[in-house]
Amino acid sequence: xxxxxxxxxxxxxxxxxxxxxxxxxxxxxxxxxxxxxxxxxxxxxxxxxxxxxxxxxxxxxxxxxxxxxxxxxxxxxxxxxxxxxxxxxxxxxxxxxxxxxxxxxxxxxxxxxxxxxxxxxxxxxxxxxxxxxxxxxxxxxxxxxxxxxxxxxxxxxxxxxxxxxxxxxxxxxxxxxxxxxxxxxxxxxxxxxxxxxxxxxxxxxxxxxxxxxxxxxxxxxxxxxxxxxxxxxxxxxxxxxxxxxxxxxxxxxxxxxxxxxxxxxxxxxxxxxxxxxxxxxxxxxxxxxxxxxxxxxxxxxxxxxxxxxxxxxxxxxxxxxxxxxxxxxxxxxxxxxxxxxxxxxxxxxxxxxxxxxxxxxxxxxxxxxxxxxxxxxxxxxxxxxxxxxx
Amino acid sequence: xxxxxxxxxxxxxxxxxxxxxxxxxxxxxxxxxxxxxxxxxxxxxxxxxxxxxxxxxxxxxxxxxxxxxxxxxxxxxxxxxxxxxxxxxxxxxxxxxxxxxxxxxxxxxxxxxxxxxxxxxxxxxxxxxxxxxxxxxxxxxxxxxxxxxxxxxxxxxxxxxxxxxxxxxxxxxxxxxxxxxxxxxxxxxxxxxxxxxxxxxxxxxxxxxxxxxxxxxxxxxxxxxxxxxxxxxxxxxxxxxxxxxxxxxxxxxxxxxxxxxxxxxxxxxxxxxxxxxxxxxxxxxxxxxxxxxxxxxxxxxxxxxxxxxxxxxxxxxxxxxxxxxxxxxxxxxxxxxxxxxxxxxxxxxxxxxxxxxxxxxxxxxxxxxxxxxxxxxxxx
Numbered sequence: 001x002x003x004x005x006x007x008x009x010x011x012x013x014x015x016x017x018x019x020x021x022x023x024x025x026x027x028x029x030x031x032x033x034x035x036x037x038x039x040x041x042x043x044x045x046x047x048x049x050x051x052x053x054x055x056x057x058x059x060x061x062x063x064x065x066x067x068x069x070x071x072x073x074x075x076x077x078x079x080x081x082x083x084x085x086x087x088x089x090x091x092x093x094x095x096x097x098x099x100x101x102x103x104x105x106x107x108x109x110x111x112x113x114x115x116x117x118x119x120x121x122x123x124x125x126x127x128x129x130x131x132x133x134x135x136x137x138x139x140x141x142x143x144x145x146x147x148x149x150x151x152x153x154x155x156x157x158x159x160x161x162x163x164x165x166x167x168x169x170x171x172x173x174x175x176x177x178x179x180x181x182x183x184x185x186x187x188x189x190x191x192x193x194x195x196x197x198x199x200x201x202x203x204x205x206x207x208x209x210x211x212x213x214x215x216x217x218x219x220x221x222x223x224x225x226x227x228x229x230x231x232x233x234x235x236x237x238x239x240x241x242x243x244x245x246x247x248x249x250x251x252x253x254x255x256x257x258x259x260x261x262x263x264x265x266x267x268x269x270x271x272x273x274x275x276x277x278x279x280x281x282x283x284x285x286x287x288x289x290x291x292x293x294x295x296x297x298x299x300x301x302x303x304x305x306x307x308x309x310x311x312x313x314x315x316x317x318x319x320x321x322x323x324x325x326x327x328x329x330x331x332x333x334x335x336x337x338x339x340x341x342x343x344x345x346x347x348x349x350x351x352x353x354x355x356x357x358x359x360x361x362x363x364x365x366x367x368x369x370x371x372x373x374x375x376x377x378x379x380x381x382x383x384x385x386x387x388x389x390x
Numbered sequence: 391x392x393x394x395x396x397x398x399x400x401x402x403x404x405x406x407x408x409x410x411x412x413x414x415x416x417x418x419x420x421x422x423x424x425x426x427x428x429x430x431x432x433x434x435x436x437x438x439x440x441x442x443x444x445x446x447x448x449x450x451x452x453x454x455x456x457x458x459x460x461x462x463x464x465x466x467x468x469x470x471x472x473x474x475x476x477x478x479x480x481x482x483x484x485x486x487x488x489x490x491x492x493x494x495x496x497x498x499x500x501x502x503x504x505x506x507x508x509x510x511x512x513x514x515x516x517x518x519x520x521x522x523x524x525x526x527x528x529x530x531x532x533x534x535x536x537x538x539x540x541x542x543x544x545x546x547x548x549x550x551x552x553x554x555x556x557x558x559x560x561x562x563x564x565x566x567x568x569x570x571x572x573x574x575x576x577x578x579x580x581x582x583x584x585x586x587x588x589x590x591x592x593x594x595x596x597x598x599x600x601x602x603x604x605x606x607x608x609x610x611x612x613x614x615x616x617x618x619x620x621x622x623x624x625x626x627x628x629x630x631x632x633x634x635x636x637x638x639x640x641x642x643x644x645x646x647x648x649x650x651x652x653x654x655x656x657x658x659x660x661x662x663x664x665x666x667x668x669x670x671x672x673x674x675x676x677x678x679x680x681x682x683x684x685x686x687x688x689x690x691x692x693x694x695x696x697x698x699x700x701x702x703x704x705x706x707x708x709x710x711x712x713x714x715x716x717x718x719x720x721x722x723x724x725x726x727x728x729x730x731x732x733x734x735x736x737x738x739x740x741x742x743x744x745x746x747x748x749x750x751x752x753x754x755x756x757x758x759x760x761x762x763x764x765x766x767x768x769x770x
Contacts, residue, residue, distance in 0.1 A: 017663075018667065021659060021660055024659060025659070031652070064486065064545075064547050068548055068550065104447075104449075104451030104624070104634075110634075110637040112634035112637045114634075114637070115452075115638065168449075250486060255726075263424070266420060267656070270414055270417035270421075273411075273660075274660035276406075276410050277407060277410045277414075277664050280410070339489065
């Protein structure tokens with residue numbers, strides 16, 4: 001027969017101080033766990049949302065990143081004629097030949113430089129990358145030394161607000177717009193005219209590093225890819241854009257995840273010890289009660305179940321508190337260096353329902369292990385001696 | 391000393407609780423050690439920076455190459471004793487996750503300037519005799535199980551193609567904070583095989599100067615020399631150059647550390663509470679001790695001694711575990727090349743442990759000290 005749940009609820013209420021300490025311990029572990037995962041998730045999300053599933057990224061075969069690739073104007077023309085490429089109103093293929101260079105600009109509040117990605121794009125880029133929306137000002141005019149900067153750059157890099165005139169690549173530029181790409185990695189970039197960027201950095205003007213093509217549908221990708229890889233005039237590889245950007249985040253997200261897991265697991269172990277202590281003292285303080293329950297006819301299994309349940313109850317409270325404590329970090333912006341692109345990347349903590357659920361499961365696991373051994377000890381108490389105990 | 395048996399007896403009265411408390415503290419101190427290691431890993435570069443070295447990079451950042459001909463011009467400037475250049479190679483060994491830094495270096499002068507890298511003489515000779523030779527850091531060689539004479543293929547990401555190198559030398563650092571994960575090979579090999587646009591270019595220069603106090607002045611002089619050319623430079627003391635990298639990673643480090651502080655205090659609270667319970671349970675006994683004639687000071691001392699023993703044991707275990715952790719493995723060898731727990735941090739950890747021991751024992755101790763015998767004896 002099961003011991004009524006209300007017994008546990010009342011017991012926790014009576015021993016609230018030690019229960020509260022256990023709750024706080026577990027809440028701390030869960031909060032840290034959720035926050036660290038939110039950080040890693042935010043980092044991955046920034047790169048994963050950079051691509052549109054409708055877009056395909058074409059670069060030279062055998063290259064791992066766009067920065068080492070090269071695609072000529074002639075090749076871009078062939079790519080534009082491939083099946084599945086969407087067309088603009090004037091029937092021009094929706095392509096953006098792109099070049100990325102990294103330039104050092106002063107990081108706000110540090111006095112040292114950060115590497116910022118400057119992406120040269122084609123005039124059709126706003127239609128290709130529909131995630132990018134102009135938030136202030138306007139898009140640059142092709143052929144002019146004008147920049148549009150990502151929202152994530154504005155606060156973190158000095159001298160890049162609307163109207164400012166930064167100097168890099170041997171040229172004076174004017175910031176004419178600020179764009180918002182919904183938290184993606186583009187938000188940490190500066191965009192300008194690709195030809196002009198090539199010219200400023202002494203690169204061949206006609207050659208871009210990669211070509212991003214807008215496709216007519218998600219399903220058109222396979223046909224597009226096959227057409228390009230089978231074409232003897234081209235030596236390229238084709239990837240869906242989100243996959244490309246996700247592959248640019250593996251090293252940093254491994255680092256953040258490993259560090260986060262390490263800290264959270266260590267903290268989790270510490271909290272299990274805390275919970276064990278709480279439950280053991282609960283058992284020894286209630287020896288007589290437990291013996292009475294047994295004398296009344298509750299079996300040892302019921303006692304084990306009851307104490308494990310009590311521990312789970314404490315852990316659940318801790319888990320909920322921990323999730324609530326972690327919630328305010330959602331959306332906080334941080335920036336770091338992405339080694340794979342060699343450049344600065346701003347992103348934000350992202351808490352999702354899945355992460356909160358993982359936090360609760362983590363709490364319950366701690367509660368289960370913290371409660372099991374004390375519960376077994378409670379069930380094994382010799383009834384006669386325990387009843388006599390003061 | 392005569393109280394020692396009493397303290398020991400008290401410790402063993404509730405074996406499980408004592409063990410759990412010691413373990414909690416051990417976990418907290420392990421975490422402290424771990425965070426100290428992570429902090430060192432992110433900032434170690436600063437300790438390594440040579441005061442007598444300045445770094446010359448392109449005005450637009452380290453990605454912009456500089457002409458090889460600058461070498462002679464920099465070398466002839468007053469106050470400069472040595473010049474070397476290096477280029478970032480950015481190759482991939484099997485998988486992108488196997489990250490480690492690779493530089494094409496201007497052999498002798500680079501290693502002359504970075505004298506903290508120790509290379510056995512015969513290995514150095516073998517390296518200089520091999521066009522495709524490479525010098526590998528001790529840790530990277532260990533990580534991939536490379537031995538002298540092994541042929542290592544790296545897939546170029548900046549320079550196309552697969553490049554093969556022969557491991558001719560393995561270097562180690564003089565100090566624990568020296569990066570032992572690097573991979574260096576000959577700039578001449580890079581020049582020969584790199585695409586045409588790279589000919590006559592290098593990544594950056596490292597300049598050794600006579601007087602460290604002249605660093606900024608010489609940096610200015612170098613930048614002025616190349617201003618208005620099509621490859622303008624930006625020269626910084628090595629320390630500033632490294633700090634700029636650390637600041638870029640910056641936020642993450644701050645986050646890890648602040649998370650650690652939260653964790654630490656949470657565990658402290660849990661432990662402090664356990665100590666309080668342990669003292670409260672024995673209220674009657676404290677009263678008996680006082681009745682028999684032991685003074686307030688003795689009672690306080692007993693509680694503190696018990697707390698310090700428990701916390702001290704936990705602290706030592708935790709710090710030793712942290713030390714062992716750094717000795718046995720680095721989960722991210724590519725990204726955190728420097729991974730060790732310094733003696734200074736270990737000492738700080740021990741100091742912290744003592745502090746925690748006193749903090750956890752003082753409130754229950756004072757309560758026990760202030761007990762009125764009559765109340766306490768009646769309480770049962």
